[in-house]
Amino acid sequence: MKQKVSLILLLIVLAFLFAFTFYCFFILFLKLDIASIGASISAFMGAFFAFLFIRLGEALTRFYDRQVKHYNALVELEQACGRYLNEISDNIFVINDCIKIANDNKGSLFFFANRLDVFSIDNSLTLCLHNVDLVNEVFSYNIDMDKLNKSIEPVNRHYDDIKNNFLKKSINADTYLANVQIYLEKLVELRGFLTKLEEKTKKLAVLSRILLRDKPFLTWLIQIISKTRLTDRIKKQVPDELKKFEVEIDEGKKQSREEIQKVQEIIEVLRKTD
Numbered sequence: 653m654k655q656k657v658s659l660i661l662l663l664i665v666l667a668f669l670f671a672f673t674f675y676c677f678f679i680l681f682l683k684l685d686i687a688s689i690g691a692s693i694s695a696f697m698g699a700f701f702a703f704l705f706i707r708l709g710e711a712l713t714r715f716y717d718r719q720v721k722h723y724n725a726l727v728e729l730e731q732a733c734g735r736y737l738n739e740i741s742d743n744i745f746v747i748n749d750c751i752k753i754a755n756d757n758k759g760s761l762f763f764f765a766n767r768l769d770v771f772s773i774d775n776s777l778t779l780c781l782h783n784v785d786l787v788n789e790v791f792s793y794n795i796d797m798d799k800l801n802k803s804i805e806p807v808n809r810h811y812d813d814i815k816n817n818f819l820k821k822s823i824n825a826d827t828y829l830a831n832v833q834i835y836l837e838k839l840v841e842l843r844g845f846l847t848k849l850e851e852k853t854k855k856l857a858v859l860s861r862i863l864l865r866d867k868p869f870l871t872w873l874i875q876i877i878s879k880t881r882l883t884d885r886i887k888k889q890v891p892d893e894l895k896k897f898e899v900e901i902d903e904g905k906k907q908s909r910e911e912i913q914k915v916q917e918i919i920e921v922l923r924k925t926d
Contacts, residue, residue, distance in 0.1 A: 718782060725780035726860045729790065732774060733857035736797075737901065740850045743768050743804075747839045747846075754836055761825055763815060767808050768842070770801040786859060793852055800845055807838045854901075858893045862886050 746766045753762055773794050781787050814831040817823045823831075863886065 721780050722782050723864070725777050726864050728774075729777055729781075730857055730860040730864065732777070733853050733860065736771060736853045737850065737857070739769055739771055740846050740853065741905070744843060744846050744850075747843045750839055751836060754832065761829070764811065767811075768804045768839075770804050771797050773797055773801075783863065786863065789856060789859065793856055796849060796852065800842075800849060803842060803845065807835065807842060810838070811835045854894060854897055855890065858890055858897050859886075861897070862889050862893060 746768055749766065750764050753764065775794055778787050778790050778794075781790065810831070814823070814828055814835070818825070818828040
């Protein structure tokens with residue numbers, strides 16, 4: 653964008669030099685009528701500036717459309733982070749629940765009903781964002797999520813295989829429980845990766861929140877200052893915004909736990925009634 657503006661300014665300067673040279677040449681050498689020359693120059697300059705403003709208007713329109721596209725991508729990114737945080741929380745809950753079931757049933761046979769979910773990755777967002785640092789953050793984040801997906805899938809298959817083999821009586825209970833222990837160790841390892849991904853997701857959500865405060869506008873200079881790179885002004889806001897974001901998450905988890913507790917109490921009452 654800066655190169656385009658510089659080129660336009662250069663063209664304007666050259667146009668004025670051409671007009672001035674043209675004027676002096678005819679005055680000094682051809683001695684034509686000044687009024688006629690002035691009219692010719694006026695006609696030329698009018699046509700030139702009309703062309704210039706049309707091209708400039710088209711450039712500004714494309715720039716504005718790009719700004720809107722970037723802003724909409726930020727909105728989608730923030731929403732995606734919210735979904736990812738929910739999916740991460742669900743997977744961590746499943747892992748903790750499996751560990752609890754295993755601890756509560758030591759020495760006896762047990763089965764797990766829940767499975768870990770893989771994450772849906774949207775790589776199209778990087779094509780719409782034009783903040784260089786943010787694009788790199790999203791690209792790196794998607795790679796981490798893809799690696800985690802490739803770790804979750806074989807762990808799920810491992811438990812499905814040992815459970816199906818036991819139900820088919822291909823293996824005995826001791827072999828089943830020994831493989832369950834391996835499964836639990838893999839779950840604990842995955843929980844560590846999920847926790848790290850949760851922190852990255854929070855940071856990405858906070859960055860998108862901060863950048864969303866700058867609405868689309870028709871000024872290329874402001875775009876260079878505040879949009880092309882993550883400025884110090886934006887980075888300084890991340891810690892405070894991250895704290896607010898974590899408080900909101902904790903409140904949501906608390907409300908969810910309270911709702912689950914109420915449902916469990918109702919189920920317990922119904923069981924006693926029966």
